[in-house]
Amino acid sequence: MVLYFKARAEAGDYTIFMGIDKFENEELIKFGFPEDIWFHVDKMSSAHVYLRLQTGQTLDDIPEGVLEDCVQLVKANSIQGNKINNVDVVYTPWTNLKKTASMDVGQVGFHNQKMVRTVKVEKRMNDIINRLNKTKVERTPDLKAEREAINAAERSERKQQLREKVCFDIFQLLLAFGMNQ
Template structure:
């Protein structure tokens, strides 16, 4: 089961999501998208929260408001009460080895990991996010394979167009 949330409307159409438990988190780690940004409490147990950016966007494009939404959602689903550091990084920077426990991750490049401090839970933000909460049981593998197939088809079409242009010249 994956929980989906909508970020603050004024920020644009962004989806925030998290797994039900560490086993679902394992699937999210395995089948993430290049546009996903992963959030977690630093060095403590918490939910794995993801923000799906739009194609072409990077971690630098996250607005302060959306960053606050993600950080508050992580904070609300952690065991720590106050003053936590939330780390976030692109999904592609997550490193998973066979020796790691279920749901545990490391990083390929620690320089790509950013931190934001959350002093306390802001109920107004958490309640707003929870009002948008939708539970689904997606086939994450199939979703990822569909995106991969679409990207391959787009690349093939681009190559065909280039070849056609070269033939005409």
């Protein structure tokens, strides 16, 4: 089961989602999208929260309000982190997550520590959590099928671009050959 939330509307159309447990988190780690940003309370147990960016967006493009929504959701879904103030939340692109066979279920590391950002969350903001919970939808997606569909679409797009380039190159050769006649 994956829980989906809508970030504040004034910031744009952003979806925030998280696994219901560590096993679902494992699936989210395995079948994420390059546009996903992963959030977690630093050095404590917490939910794995993801923000799906638009294609081409980066960490620097996350609106401040959407970032606040994500870190508040992570804090609220950490047993220990929810009870204390001034917790650090780390976030990084999904592509920076590193999973090895020796790691426990739901545990991750990072390929590049320089790509990990930290934000301090002073306290839980109930108004944010309540607003997000009003948008919560539970779904049981086929994460593998979603990932495979995206991969197939990307392959198809690359093939089409290659075909167009080959046709253009042939056209250029024919023009050059015709001009030399």
